[in-house]
Amino acid sequence: MGTATGIIRALNSGIKHIAMKRFTLRYPEEKLKFVGDGYQFDPSTGVGIAGLKGRHMLFHDHCTGCQLCSIACEGVAEAIAMVKVPEEQKHNKKSIMPQIDYGKCVFCGLCVDACPFYALYMTNDYELSSFSKEGLIYTPAQLQVKPYVAQDSEIQISDRGATHG
Amino acid sequence: MTFKLPPGLALQKVDERIMTLNVGPQHPGSGHMRLIVQIDGDYIVACDPDPGYVHRGEEKMAEYRNYILNIPHLERPVIHDSCNVLYPYVLGAEEIIGIEVSERAKYVRVIASELNRCIYIMYWLAIYGIFLGHSTMFMWPAGDRELLIDLMEKITGARVTHAYFVPGGVRNDLPPNFEDVCLRQVNYFEKRIKEYAAIFYDNPILIARTRDTGVLSRQDAIRYGTTGSVLRASGVDYDLRVKEPYDVYEELDVHTNVMKEGDSYARSKIPWLDMLESCNIIRQALQKIPKSGSVRTKLKPNPKGKGLDSVYKRVESGRGSLGCYIVSDGKVEPYRVKLSVPSFRNLIALPNLLRGEKLGNMPSVYWSLNYWPVEADR
Numbered sequence: 003m004g005t006a007t008g009i010i011r012a013l014n015s016g017i018k019h020i021a022m023k024r025f026t027l028r029y030p031e032e033k034l035k036f037v038g039d040g041y042q043f044d045p046s047t048g049v050g051i052a053g054l055k056g057r058h059m060l061f062h063d064h065c066t067g068c069q070l071c072s073i074a075c076e077g078v079a080e081a082i083a084m085v086k087v088p089e090e091q092k093h094n095k096k097s098i099m100p101q102i103d104y105g106k107c108v109f110c111g112l113c114v115d116a117c118p119f120y121a122l123y124m125t126n127d128y129e130l131s132s133f134s135k136e137g138l139i140y141t142p143a144q145l146q147v148k149p150y151v152a153q154d155s156e157i158q159i160s161d162r163g164a165t166h167g
Numbered sequence: 168m169t170f171k172l173p174p175g176l177a178l179q180k181v182d183e184r185i186m187t188l189n190v191g192p193q194h195p196g197s198g199h200m201r202l203i204v205q206i207d208g209d210y211i212v213a214c215d216p217d218p219g220y221v222h223r224g225e226e227k228m229a230e231y232r233n234y235i236l237n238i239p240h241l242e243r244p245v246i247h248d249s250c251n252v253l254y255p256y257v258l259g260a261e262e263i264i265g266i267e268v269s270e271r272a273k274y275v276r277v278i279a280s281e282l283n284r285c286i287y288i289m290y291w292l293a294i295y296g297i298f299l300g301h302s303t304m305f306m307w308p309a310g311d312r313e314l315l316i317d318l319m320e321k322i323t324g325a326r327v328t329h330a331y332f333v334p335g336g337v338r339n340d341l342p343p344n345f346e347d348v349c350l351r352q353v354n355y356f357e358k359r360i361k362e363y364a365a366i367f368y369d370n371p372i373l374i375a376r377t378r379d380t381g382v383l384s385r386q387d388a389i390r391y392g393t394t395g396s397v398l399r400a401s402g403v404d405y406d407l408r409v410k411e412p413y414d415v416y417e418e419l420d421v422h423t424n425v426m427k428e429g430d431s432y433a434r435s436k437i438p439w440l441d442m443l444e445s446c447n448i449i450r451q452a453l454q455k456i457p458k459s460g461s462v463r464t465k466l467k468p469n470p471k472g473k474g475l476d477s478v479y480k481r482v483e484s485g486r487g488s489l490g491c492y493i494v495s496d497g498k499v500e501p502y503r504v505k506l507s508v509p510s511f512r513n514l515i516a517l518p519n520l521l522r523g524e525k526l527g528n529m530p531s532v533y534w535s536l537n538y539w540p541v542e543a544d545r
Contacts, residue, residue, distance in 0.1 A: 008371040015365040016303060025310050034317075037342040041324045048465040050339030055324040077236030110239040110330040115338065124324070157317055159355045164314065 022163040032166060033153040040125040041111050045118045055109045057127040058102055060145035062087075064121035067096035071113035071122055081106035082113060087142050099142035104130050126151045185212055190529070192220045199540040202517075202533070206526055214521040214529075216514055222544040229504035234260045234470050237504070239330045244508070244542040246327045248287035250280045251484035252542070253332045255491035256504065258413060258480040260334040263472040263495045266464050272336030273414040274456040278349070279322060279331060280482075281445040281452070285356070286315050287485035288438045291537065295435055296367070298530040299376060304367050311359045314352045321345060335464035346453050357446040360439065368436055377431035381520035381532035384429060391516045394509045395487020396437040396537050401429035407483035419451045431528075434535040438485075469499045486510055486537045510543040 038053035127149035296304025472495030487509030
């Protein structure tokens with residue numbers, strides 16, 4: 003193949019893409035859809051349930067304050083600290099619950115694997131930015147809140163290329 | 168006692184024609200490392216790679232954590248290829264702890280590691296394109312990589328650093344209806360990367376820049392101990408997925424891509440051919456995967472080895488043979504974890520490849536070695 007033919011073929015390959023659809027996710031307006039409600043773990047079978055490893059969610063009525071999540075995190079990120087919860091909140095006998103520092107968390111989900119009481123799950127919420135370091139520390143009361151997520155973009159493939167529909 | 172300065176810091180008596188040039192560590196053409204290059208005009212006389220700027224002490228850290236908690240940090244050396252980096256460690260830990268892995272988990276692992284290999288190679292290819300000043304080849308792989316990252320996100324819940332493999336299988340099963348989505352996106356991905364041939368690999372400008380530069384002969388490739396795409400580009404038919412099949416690779420039909428030239432062009436084309444082969448493997452694995460069954464064998468809370476034991480396992484990663492040597496003394500933590508990484512072995516060939524080359528060819532020769540600085544430093 004001659005040099006000129008090769009260059010024309012390369013240019014032609016690029017020019018064809020003018021007619022292709024845009025494969026860019028316009029982030030704040032569009033958000034990717036994930037499978038499930040976040041990463042969860044079933045201690046009875048020992049297998050997790052697929053989902054995004056985002057911000058945690060803590061079920062206060064299930065948490066016994068056993069500290070297994072904190073022990074699991076010690077070798078990874080040291081993000082989980084057990085804190086006293088106020089008397090008026092529904093709490094366990096030890097009245098301690100995990101508090102998670104998202105400035106340190108690496109979202110590996112090993113704390114979820116460690117919880118034997120179905121108390122700690124992960125959710126689809128990944129927008130955790132804050133103006134201060136203290137704002138990234140989530141107390142047990144904040145972790146109790148189920149996040150609101152509006153994620154509906156999925157990759158769609160057509161003859162004119164892939165798009166985030 | 169004499170104190171010897173590290174290379175590059177000591178004053179060197181140089182010829183008045185020869186200039187010493189430090190490329191890096193803060194240079195876009197070298198990554199997180201320094202190349203001490205001696206040049207005569209435009210030609211490289213000698214090159215001394217100086218890695219070690221991103222040393223993290225992964226091996227020492229592994230001695231203080233148990234077999235499960237080692238997982239998140241041992242995949243950090245190559246975050247784009249995190250499943251393959253973790254693979255030998257997990258295979259070794261399984262042998263030390265003494266657990267069996269179910270058939271379905273093995274297939275899920277193969278799918279995840281092949282997807283990861285493509286993700287890594289696409290990132291590598293994007294940087295190779297921008298090193299050569301080919302901006303389209305930077306934008307296309309960086310965009311098409313999203314198809315596979317989306318699949319990995321569906322399986323593992325994270326876009327990079329998945330922490331997915333564990334001793335005993337994988338952490339969660341494939342999501343419902345995954346086979347169809349995976350097949351559709353992998354088929355489209357394969358169609359896309361075939362388009363790279365016209366714009367990049369058959370492009371006369373790329374061929375003029377990379378053909379016959381940095382030629383590594385077959386004998387030298389074996390003598391220096393290079394692995395992976397560098398070895399296969401020099402005409403050695405060596406792929407661990409075929410030669411030493413681990414997990415279920417022996418049940419799959421894996422074709423090894425070999426080129427004879429041993430120059431930068433061959434070294435840049437072999438990973439692209441590997442991606443096409445990975446698409447084939449994923450399709451085969453999706454067909455043969457058992458439809459049901461557990462994916463994780465239950466472990467005791469603190470798994471430990473049975474007395475003094477050592478194991479060496481290796482897998483074919485995106486860069487070549489990646490080994491992990493684990494010594495256990497019967498405690499909860501491993502006594503020693505040693506990673507034998509392909510990047511460092513491929514780097515050994517660099518001084519010999521660059522001797523006599525033009526300085527302008529340095530980035531293309533250097534990056535064609537499929538080198539990842541963080542992995543070499545561990």
